[in-house]
Amino acid sequence: MELDFLIQLLVNGFIIGLLYGVVAMAFVLIYKSSLVVNFAQGEFLLVGAWACWWLLAKFSLPFYLAFLFTLVFMTIFGILIQVIILRPLIGEPIISIIMVTIGLSIFFQAMMNWMFGVFVEPFPRIFNNESVNLLGLQVQTVYIMSGLISLFIMISFAIFFKKSRLGLAMRATAFDQQAAQSLGVSVKQVFSAAWGISAVVSAVAGIVFGIVNGISSGIAFMGIKVFPAVILGGLDSVLGAILGGLVIGLLEHLAHYLDVQYLNIGNMMRIAPFYALLIILMIKPYGFFGTKDIERV
Amino acid sequence: MLELKNIEVVYNEVVLVIKGLSLKVKKGEIVSLLGANGAGKSTTLKAISGLLKNEDGEVTKGNIFFLDKEITDSNPSDIVKNGLFQVMEGRRCIADMTVEENLRLGAHTRVDRRNISKDIEKVLSYFPRLKERKGLSGYLSGGEQQMLAIGRALMAKPNIILMDEPSMGLSPLLVKEVFNIIKKLNQDLGITILLVEQNARLALNISSRAYIMENGKIVLEGGSKELSKNEDVKEFYLGGGKGDRKSFKNLKSYKRRKRWL
Numbered sequence: 108m109e110l111d112f113l114i115q116l117l118v119n120g121f122i123i124g125l126l127y128g129v130v131a132m133a134f135v136l137i138y139k140s141s142l143v144v145n146f147a148q149g150e151f152l153l154v155g156a157w158a159c160w161w162l163l164a165k166f167s168l169p170f171y172l173a174f175l176f177t178l179v180f181m182t183i184f185g186i187l188i189q190v191i192i193l194r195p196l197i198g199e200p201i202i203s204i205i206m207v208t209i210g211l212s213i214f215f216q217a218m219m220n221w222m223f224g225v226f227v228e229p230f231p232r233i234f235n236n237e238s239v240n241l242l243g244l245q246v247q248t249v250y251i252m253s254g255l256i257s258l259f260i261m262i263s264f265a266i267f268f269k270k271s272r273l274g275l276a277m278r279a280t281a282f283d284q285q286a287a288q289s290l291g292v293s294v295k296q297v298f299s300a301a302w303g304i305s306a307v308v309s310a311v312a313g314i315v316f317g318i319v320n321g322i323s324s325g326i327a328f329m330g331i332k333v334f335p336a337v338i339l340g341g342l343d344s345v346l347g348a349i350l351g352g353l354v355i356g357l358l359e360h361l362a363h364y365l366d367v368q369y370l371n372i373g374n375m376m377r378i379a380p381f382y383a384l385l386i387i388l389m390i391k392p393y394g395f396f397g398t399k400d401i402e403r404v
Numbered sequence: 405m406l407e408l409k410n411i412e413v414v415y416n417e418v419v420l421v422i423k424g425l426s427l428k429v430k431k432g433e434i435v436s437l438l439g440a441n442g443a444g445k446s447t448t449l450k451a452i453s454g455l456l457k458n459e460d461g462e463v464t465k466g467n468i469f470f471l472d473k474e475i476t477d478s479n480p481s482d483i484v485k486n487g488l489f490q491v492m493e494g495r496r497c498i499a500d501m502t503v504e505e506n507l508r509l510g511a512h513t514r515v516d517r518r519n520i521s522k523d524i525e526k527v528l529s530y531f532p533r534l535k536e537r538k539g540l541s542g543y544l545s546g547g548e549q550q551m552l553a554i555g556r557a558l559m560a561k562p563n564i565i566l567m568d569e570p571s572m573g574l575s576p577l578l579v580k581e582v583f584n585i586i587k588k589l590n591q592d593l594g595i596t597i598l599l600v601e602q603n604a605r606l607a608l609n610i611s612s613r614a615y616i617m618e619n620g621k622i623v624l625e626g627g628s629k630e631l632s633k634n635e636d637v638k639e640f641y642l643g644g645g646k647g648d649r650k651s652f653k654n655l656k657s658y659k660r661r662k663r664w665l
Contacts, residue, residue, distance in 0.1 A: 272517070275509045279498050285458045286496035291484030291513035291560060 109368065115244055116360040122250045124356020125257035130312045130329060131336040131348035132264060133305040139281040139343045140301040142201070143193065146208040148309060149330015150215035155181050155310020156317035156326055157223050163231050170233045177314065178307050185306025186299045193302070194295065216324055227323040253315040260308055261349060268345070273300055281343070335384035341394030351394070355380045405431045405596055406452070406488070406564055411466030411476075413444070413451050413620075415459065421447050423620040424466070429564065429598050434590050436599045436607040436628070438641060439617035445600040446493055448617070449566045452598075453490040454480040471563070485513045489562035493569050493600075495553040499542025503534050506541050506552055510559030520559070527555040530585065547578035554585060564596040565589075571603045579603065583610055604641035608632045616641075 130148065137145045158180055162173035192211065196204050234248040268274040273296075279287040280297045288294055316326050336355040340347020362379035366372055387394065406429040413422035422444045429435045439445050450456045451463050454475070468476045470488055497506055507527060511520045528535045531551040537544055541552055550570055557565050570586065571579040587610045589595050601607035608614055608628040616624040616637065624631065631637050 269505075272508075272512060275501070275505060276512055278501060278505075279509050282498045282500060283496055285455060286492060286498065288458065288480040289453060289455055289484075289490050289492050289496070290509055290556065291481045291489075292509075293479065293481040 111244075112367075113364055116364050117357065118244055118246060119250065120357040120360030121353065122246075122254045122257075122356075123360070124353035125261075125349075126253055126312050126315060126352070127329075127333055127336050127356050128349035128352025129257045129260050130309055131333040131340065131352045132261070132345055133308040133312075134330075134333055134337050135340075135343060135345055135348045136277075136301050136305045136308075138337075139345070140277050141193070141298045143204050143208065144201075145305070146205065147212040147215065147330070148305075148333065149327035150212050150219075151181070151185070151306045151309035152313030152316065152329050153219055153322075153324065153327045154184065154215055154313070155306070156313035156322045157219055158310070159314045160228060160230060160317060160322055161223070164228075174314065177310055181306045181310040182303045185302040185304070188306070189299045189302035194298070197298075212327070212330070216327055220324060223322075225324070227321040227325075229321040230318045233318060247319065249315060249318045253319075256311060256315070260311065264345065273297070277301060332380060335380040335387070338384055338394055339387050341396040344394070344396035347394055347396030350396070355383065358383055405429055405471060406598065407469045408448070408452070409467045409469070411448075411451060411468060412464050413447055413456065413461055414464045415461045417460075417462075421461070421620050422451065425617070425620065425622055426466075427615050427622060427625075429596060431563075431596055432590070432594055433613065434586070434597045434599060434611040436601055436604075436611040436614040437617060438601060438604050438607060438614060441602075443617040444620040445617055446568055447620075449490055449568050449598070449600060452483075453488060453566060454478055454483045455490065455492075481513065484560060484562075487561070487563035488566070489557045489560050489564070490566040491553050491557050491568060491570065493572065495546075495549045497541045497544070497549045497552050497556075500540055502539065503537050503541055503544075503552055506556055507559050510556030513560060523559060523561075527558050530558070530588075531555055546573050547575070547582065550574065550578075550582055551585070554582075554589075558589070558593075558595075562595065564598065566598045566600075568600045569602060570599070571601060571606070579606065586610060604637075605632070608642075 130152065133151070134145060134148050137143055155177055159173050159177040162168050162176055163170065168176070188211070192207065193204070196207060238245045238247045239251060268278055276287065276292040277297050277300065279290065279292055280294055284294060312329070313326055316329060332355070333352065336351035337348055338351070339354060340349070340351030359376050359379055363376040366375035408425060408427050410424050410426050411422060412420065412424055414420050425448060427437070437445050437448065447456070447461065450459070450461065452468055454477070456462060463476055466476070467474055470483070470486060473486070475483055475486065498509065501509065504524060507524050508520060511523065514520065534548060534551055534555065537548065541549065544552065554570070567586065570582050574582065583606050586597060586599070590597055599607055599611060608631060611628045613626065614628045614631050615622050616631070624634070624637070632642065
């Protein structure tokens with residue numbers, strides 16, 4: 108029984124970890140291309156989840172349509188935030204920009220509470236079977252979906268950055284803004300693209316979290332939770348973000364296991380990632396995959 | 405093709421760097437822009453390509469025309485689209501990308517996306533040694549990085565390339581190779597080149613005309629051959645000059661320099 112419980116937790120941890128990885132990737136995307144630490148990342152999840160819920164509950168659209176509309180809406184939302192609020196701040200001190208993103212975070216949280224209320228709203232039922240039997244384990248259908256979506260997003264990211272014109276431009280901008288400009292890359296375009304993509308990806312994660320636990324402002328907490336993941340991987344590494352997400356997801360569930368079985372403290376699950384964060388910052392402040400300059404010898 | 409009319413560049417709203425500079429580059433030419441450190445050569449190039457804004461610089465007076473259109477204060481990306489490409493000082497390859505990705509990046513503004521793979525092959529045939537390099541471009545040698553930077557410029561199919569010190573940090577042999585490449589590009593592909601250089605002798609050798617800058621102004625201009633015979637140029641930039649420099653010449657050359665300023 109205990110072993111089953113552990114394996115079950117590890118599977119859940121893995122899938123949730125993938126999802127953290129996706130959110131962390133969205134975070135890194137913004138940081139890498141425009142050097143903005145986006146404290147409103149969690150609110151992107153929240154807005155996305157509420158948007159999808161609203162389309163489902165008020166218009167009774169089929170799930171896939173609502174999902175698609177949400178993605179389109181979030182792309183525009185992300186780009187607008189960048190164009191209207193962050194573009195005028197280019198060149199301002201980093202602390203002002205951070206304050207603005209914190210402000211955005213508070214603003215959207217309040218707005219969502221005002222529009223949709225403060226109570227947890229469950230998602231309308233989407234899957235016929237709540238859970239599926241996978242090799243003797245009961246796994247929630249939405250977890251499987253989320254795992255697949257996460258993997259899909261990660262693979263598309265990899266291809267996007269390797270092959271596409273915009274992806275290459277984004278990498279170039281991240282590496283050397285002026286050099287990228289001298290090659291004809293429009294930095295403005297790259298920044299808005301980064302915010303648009305980041306918002307969409309976060310929204311997907313937000314919807315999945317919403318389906319699992321219902322939507323409340325608690326989803327925005329995920330934005331804070333990916334910090335340990337991002338710091339672990341290194342602030343500017345996409346690969347690091349994914350691995351960091353996985354590690355944090357697994358760690359969280361392991362902590363839960365220890366807690367339930369032996370310690371009985373309660374709530375270890377929520378705190379463990381931040382202990383990890385503290386330790387990482389002490390021993391490896393740039394994370395495991397953070398920038399190391401290439402040096403020719 | 406490219407014309408600067410009396411431009412003035414100010415950094416940080418106070419530092420006046422370029423003071424009324426005019427120059428002209430005709431189609432198919434190689435023109436070199438020479439001068440000591442801090443004369444404002446790189447600033448001139450950045451003023452043309454629109455990259456000044458990143459450094460808090462601004463063209464406060466004068467106009468820049470390219471292909472009969474005014475491009476003063478345009479966005480760098482629009483300028484590249486119009487066919488003016490700057491190879492920046494220090495090469496600026498994207499170190500965490502491979503050679504091929506760097507080349508593909510060079511074609512960013514191109515509309516005919518389908519021909520890009522073909523053009524990569526073509527560019528690599530100019531620089532055969534880049535073909536063997538499969539790793540990240542950050543690990544290339546300085547000469548290879550310079551070749552990559554030039555190749556990247558070719559990918560954009562520009563009409564004119566502004567080159568900022570292509571010989572920087574290269575061994576004498578490689579400098580020669582790079583200059584041969586520049587000459588070849590000009591002759592084979594008909595690309596106009598505005599060359600900023602410290603190596604005045606080589607630059608005067610491959611260019612048809614040259615401008616000499618000092619303190620943000622053009623102090624001398626003319627055909628490269630005449631300039632390399634000019635006594636002042638010989639003394640200040642090419643070394644040698646007259647044999648008896650050691651005696652009273654110091655005083656005289658000071659006066660001569662005065663006349664330039």
